[in-house]
Amino acid sequence: MAGQISEQGGGAVPGAGIGLAIVGCGTIGRIRAELAREHPALGWLGLCDLDDDLAAALATDTSADFVTGDYRELLARPEVSAAIIATDENEHVEPVLAAVERGLPIFIEKPLATDPVRSAAVLQAIEDSGVDAVVGYTQRFRRRFLAARQRIHDGRIGDVTTVVTRAFMNRMVPLATLARTEQRNGLTPMVVSGTHSLDVCLWLLDGLAGKDPVEVYARSDDRVLGDLGTLDTTLGVFTLADGSLWSMNINWALPTVWPGSVYGLEIGVVGTEGILDIEDTHRDTILAAEQPLGGGYQPKGFAPGAPRHVDFFGSYPPGDLHDGRLWGPMREETTTWLNRLLTGAATPHATARDGHRNLLLSMAMDLSARTGAPVRLPLTPQELT
Template sequence: MKPIGIGIIGAGRIGRLHAENLVRMSGVRIVAISDLFPDPAREWAAGIGIPKVSGDYRELLRDAEIDALLICSPTGTHVDIITEAAEAGKAIFCEKPVSLELERTYAAIEAADRAGVPLQIGFNRRFDPNFRQVKAYIEDGRIGDVHAVKITSRDPNPPTPEYVKTSGGLFLDMAIHDFDMARYLSGSEITEVYAMGGVLIDPAIGEMGDIDTAMISLKFANGAFGTIDNSRKACYGYDQRVEVFGADGCLTADNEYPNNVRVFDGTGIHGEKPKYFFLERYSASYVREIEDFLAAVRGEGSVPVQGRDGLQAELAARAAGISLREGRPVKISEVIDSLKEASAT
């Protein structure tokens, strides 16, 4: 069988991570990678066997050897690239979020649908082995009907103000993973969001118009409830935990650690901090999400995280922003209605 030809757009941290995972997979080859600043990437690319580095992503769209594209460029570029890639007939994997504007996200999803090409969104946490096991137990009925989902998601250190300025804010940049995880574990759509937040860590983040700490309450269509606890700084490391409570029991997934050795001595009980940040914590899930994307490209089923999943998470993020500003619960239907009204005018 002919190997799947891959093009990667964006040679930053996440683009390089995907490339380094792909070169270890069978039945696939990286044809080219593009970046606005191609020269710094050339030595790295040559070192892992990528034959071509371009400064123009459209060269990858025109390349007949490329069957699928991974979009790892800045968020503001996603919609245009998705639209052009769909028109070129390429299968598409796009990092989250699809865009910072819901209207444009709708447009990107419609472009992929019109072209009939797969579009997978990079919600890698769904592919974490422990979170997947929690989901499997839920689907097997181990805890009965889900009543509550609790998600803790705290970064080890806050981002720079420069990053915050273009990130879309905590809800779109950070909590969007948690909105998706809440939908995934609850097995239901979010219907209402109530968000509280503030600047408790870095005043510079507040000066950029963002927050660094949030508590978010959710309601789901199936009657369950959810909470998300976000912080931009946990001094003890990257804190990623979930709990799902149901009619017949409870499921939890803890942090991952470099090792699980504990030292018991006269000063107390000591162990390692959680794995430092997302590249280490979710290394296995990054591999699995691309494996599943490649399976869909081969025609072995549909992509596991579709454009619609990206949209639903963005709707929740928009609702959270409104809730924070106005100090009230906001229904997802309200956000959708406002978009319809805006498009009609």
């Protein structure tokens, strides 16, 4: 499927605003496209997905100017001046490299790749080309984390000695993610979802002396999701270069009826002169209803399999709906990126190097859990394959 949809869009030409290509029209691609369409600087919008119906529906809803099932065709369009890669986790590499070849600024949903060697190759291509590439780590745009990072870097709690991280996730995410692919070997709770809490912790400490991880020891369990080819939970302890300790724990096998639609996160940061205790579990606003509630993580073709009667507002990471529009951190993340394209201003987005680092560290946790032994860091991508 390919073609102009000029009757629905503005038919913009290069130089008349941002020409945005979005590869992948699923849950996140749809959100990004709808938010981008609201931006006054968007001049042209092109979409790509292998699912013709999915792409066509989004094209209609966003008045897209062009739609196709071939990412190469889309990224080669002369109108395109920036790209968002929002395909499934295993399918990022080729469209990213195609966008790099054209020299386009890119927003990449994490990870760069699910294979560490390919991730390194993507990072090398990005850095060699000099393109501006960011990776989607939406937690960085939650105000509580932005404020916490500022306080830490202002020295309000002194030198950080301990970080404690706990992530609880509804199993709807692994059930839906694994159903879309047979390539499940690298789709662990840490690689797919724990990477978000790992990233935000490293970002809180970014630039502080002695806070690079030098060792990790982890353990895992798979009693609930093992038959589907993934783990339930991974718990680990990182030792940082200055001897500080950081525990990083995730379980993404909570029942589908758990009120958290996706993510509940707690982070404690202890310093020599104070503490930051950050609760991002979303239990401050709770809806309970006799009739089953919609929402949660429900991409096309997936249903949770059990009615949900209680919901923690805000536990869907992109944000919450009001009057058909999404409000929350993904709006700020997407809009800030579009503004970055226009002004060149520095933003909190994760870099491609951050994304590659996060993959290696999450895979190092998985390696330690498999071997039952501590793993010295850093590791090369080859050591993790």
